[in-house]
Amino acid sequence: MLRSTTLTFLSGLQANNSKPWFDAQRPAYEAARADFLALVTDLLADAEAADPAIAESHLQPKKCVFRINRDVRFSADKSPYKSNFGAWFNAGGKGAPTAGYYLNLEPGGSFVAGGLYMPDAPALAAIRQEIDYDLPAFERRLAGPEFSRYFSGLSQENTLKRPPKGYEADNPALPYLKLKSFTAAHPLTDANVLAPGFRTHVTDAFRGLQPLVEFLNRGLS
Numbered sequence: 001m002l003r004s005t006t007l008t009f010l011s012g013l014q015a016n017n018s019k020p021w022f023d024a025q026r027p028a029y030e031a032a033r034a035d036f037l038a039l040v041t042d043l044l045a046d047a048e049a050a051d052p053a054i055a056e057s058h059l060q061p062k063k064c065v066f067r068i069n070r071d072v073r074f075s076a077d078k079s080p081y082k083s084n085f086g087a088w089f090n091a092g093g094k095g096a097p098t099a100g101y102y103l104n105l106e107p108g109g110s111f112v113a114g115g116l117y118m119p120d121a122p123a124l125a126a127i128r129q130e131i132d133y134d135l136p137a138f139e140r141r142l143a144g145p146e147f148s149r150y151f152s153g154l155s156q157e158n159t160l161k162r163p164p165k166g167y168e169a170d171n172p173a174l175p176y177l178k179l180k181s182f183t184a185a186h187p188l189t190d191a192n193v194l195a196p197g198f199r200t201h202v203t204d205a206f207r208g209l210q211p212l213v214e215f216l217n218r219g220l221s
Contacts, residue, residue, distance in 0.1 A: 001196050002039055002105075006032040010083060011107045017079040033068075036085045036105060039199065040064055044089060046203040047101060051210050053091040053217060054100075064089055084109070089206075091217060097123055099182070099216035101206045110193050112150070112202055114209035115183035116216050118158065123220055128164060128177050130219030135173045141215055146208035151184040182216055184209065 009032040012025065022029065041061040048055040066086040072078045083106060090100025099116040119127065131138050142153060158180040163169050167177050176182075186205050192198060 002193055002198060003032075003035050004194055006035045006085075006105070007107050007190060007193065010085070010105070013081060014083040014107065017081055017083065019080055022081060029068075033065075033085070036087075037061055037065060040087045040103075042199050043087070043103065043202055043206070046199070047089050047206055050203070050207050051213070053098075053214070054089055057091050057093060059089065059093055063093055066094075098220060099213045101209055101213065103202060105193065107190060110188035110190070111185050112188065112205040113183055113185040114206065114213055115154070115181070117181045117183050119181075124180065127182060127216055127219040128167070130215070131176050132167065132171065132173050135176075138173075138176065138215055141211040144208070144211055146204075147184070147212065148208075150186040150205045150208045153184065154179065155181060155183045155185065157181065182212070184212065 005028070009025065009028045012028075013022070016022075044054075044059060044061050044064060048059075064087045066082070066088065068082050068085070070077075070080060070082055072080065085105040087103045088094055088100055089102075090096060091098045097116075097119060099114070101114040102112070104111050104113070116123070116127070141147065154176070156179075160178040160180065162178075163171065163174055164177055167174065171177060188201075192201060195201070
């Protein structure tokens with residue numbers, strides 16, 4: 001169960017995103033990060049039990065957590081810190097271009113998500129080929145009761161206006177083939193985050209995503 005002080009720290013960071021404030025609040029940051037890491041450790045154990053590909057990767061909890069420092073070199077926003085904690089669980093770890101599971105912890109903006117975001121051209125082509133080859137299996141994953149309990153479908157962001165090269169306009173898989181990402185997200189309220197059953201909530205959502213993640217990674221293999 002997450003502590004309310006973890007969200008309190010992130011709320012403070014949202015309002016005071018500067019190095020002097022962060023330095024003054026470093027003990028609060030370290031406590032919040034340790035609280036989040038404890039949750040990530042539990043979630044990783046649950047993910048390993050549910051997804052053999054995660055278990056075979058022998059991920060370390062610390063390696064699943066993103067740094068709080070922002071890369072501002074090419075951004076107009078020079079805020080030095082992210083105002084969220086994020087963790088990514090995928091076969092091979094964060095450096096591997098595989099589908100996986102994501103938890104975003106942010107006051108007023110937490111969510112669980114999964115799939116594969118903006119894969120490179122060869123990976124995107126491979127996934128489209130797998131969907132075209134076995135559309136019924138792909139749609140069964142999106143219609144499964146565990147998936148449908150938490151997710152209403154795939155995100156429609158970054159969608160082509162025309163069929164991708166090599167596919168006809170009457171292809172029954174076209175709504176999926178036009179996607180550039182294959183992700184689904186489930187929003188979480190602050191009350192969800194602080195509830196005693198939060199770990200179970202996230203783990204159940206990850207389980208709902210597992211058939212989709214497995215299909216995407218099969219296409220990449």
